[in-house]
Amino acid sequence: MKDFLKILSLFVFSIGTIHVSAQTSVLESTPKTTHLFIDVHQLKPGKIDYKAVAEAHAKDLAVQRKYNVDIQQYWIDKKEGLIFCLALAPDSLSIRKTHMEAHGLLPERIFPVTGGMEAASKGNRNLFMDIHYLGAGHVTAKDVAGAHQKDLAVQSKYGVNLINYWVNERDGIVMCLAEAKDSTALINTHKEAHGLLPAKVFKVKQGQY
Structure with a gap:
């Protein structure tokens, strides 16, 4: 009888272990909800090397899945020493962990x-x-979508092509990505469209994959 109870206990323990393992496996395989972020790295003005940034980005891509991050694009302003990264991630901490493990260059801000x-x-x-x-x-976001439509209505007058925009409602920040002859053309587009002028305009180069 004692032997039977011992065998039964081992059987129940084994079943329980399998059940817990299965639950853990399901939880680990369940995708987490992701959100869109733009992070900003501040490096030395004029000292950014495009090749070095591309290599750092490749390291990000090599580890990002570990943290459920998807870095989609990045842009570089060499003159100001800025790098803007657009990514999908569960939270800002996941982005920091990705950069930390990949190359150790952490962003100043994550929006x-x-x-x-x-x-x-x-x-x-x-x-x-x-x-x-x-x-x-x-x-x-709704307000900015309306302002963006006004931009699109007049942009051709100034030779501008607004590619995209991103809104941070919490801090009241809007970022616009655009092609233009110069920054004046972009500013004039915003001025005529709705009068909301940018505080900063950075000339950037899109990163290569």
């Missing part, structure tokens, strides 16, 4: 954002990233 509808790049003009600081609580 949760809502993206617009991306337009095709024409590829024959300068690329700019502009930043509007509208104040915390003073902007919504």
Whole structure:
């Protein structure tokens, strides 16, 4: 009888272990909800090496799945020493962990954002990233979508091609990516369309994959 109880106990323990293992496996395989983020790295102005950034990005791609991160694009402003990265991730910590493990270059800021509808790049003009600081609580994604439509209505007048925009409602920040002859053309587009002028306009180069 004792032997039977011992065997039964071992059997129940084994079944329980299998059940827990199966549950763990299911939980690990369940995809986490991801959100869109733009992170900003501040390096030394004028000292960025495009090849070195591409190599660092390749290291990001090699480890990003470990943290359920998907780095989609990045842009470099060599003059100002800035790198902007667009990524899908469960949270900002996952992005930091990815960069830390990949190369140790952590971003200064990580902004949760809502993206617009991306337009095709024409590829024959300068690329700019502009930043509007509208104040915390003073902007919504819906408001920006309306302003963006006004931009699109007048952009051809100034030879501008607005590719996309991203909104951080929490901090009241809007970032626009556009092709234009120069920053003045982009500013004039915003000025005529809705009067919301950017605080900063950065000339950027899109990273290569």
